[in-house]
Amino acid sequence: MAGRGAHGHNIYAKAASALAQYVAVVLDTATNNQVLVASANGFDAVGIVSATAATYGQPVPVTVLGEEKALCVASLGAGCRVAVASTNGGLGPFVPTGAAASGAARTYSLGRAREAAAPGQFFTVLVMPEEFA
Numbered sequence: 001m002a003g004r005g006a007h008g009h010n011i012y013a014k015a016a017s018a019l020a021q022y023v024a025v026v027l028d029t030a031t032n033n034q035v036l037v038a039s040a041n042g043f044d045a046v047g048i049v050s051a052t053a054a055t056y057g058q059p060v061p062v063t064v065l066g067e068e069k070a071l072c073v074a075s076l077g078a079g080c081r082v083a084v085a086s087t088n089g090g091l092g093p094f095v096p097t098g099a100a101a102s103g104a105a106r107t108y109s110l111g112r113a114r115e116a117a118a119p120g121q122f123f124t125v126l127v128m129p130e131e132f133a
Helices: none
Strands: 002-004 008-015 024-027 033-037 047-048 059-071 081-084 091-095 107-113 122-133
Touching: 024 047, 047 122
Parallel strands: 008 033
Antiparallel strands: 002 008, 008 059, 024 033, 047 059, 059 122, 081 091, 081 107, 107 122
16 A cells, blocks of 8 residues: 655555654565564665554554655764664665675665754655665
8 A cells, every 4th residue: 555645655564563753664575565674774775664653563654755754863964865874773874885886785875864963863854765886
């Protein structure tokens, strides 16, 4: 199921576990239509959870394109590309690995910061996932 949220385009998926609001998530490769917190730096996140999921299997909206709030875990400036930067799905500045990156070393940006933010703050991000090889 897909839809258009208040600020962008959403998909609806089931939470693979409890999920905090405004964290980056990835599609669960083991179970159809399920999302997990993006739990490692540079993960290929599909979007940002726009509501809290308290339990396994709870439906959650995931913003996959457009504006959404996100948790900042490393200082960033307005306009910078952002990427998964912690084990809790928080975002920080995108750091490319270079043109020679391939396979698991490829780098992924989840979008661009619409405003500056410091660690622990929520900020607005323009969600538009990109892959850089």
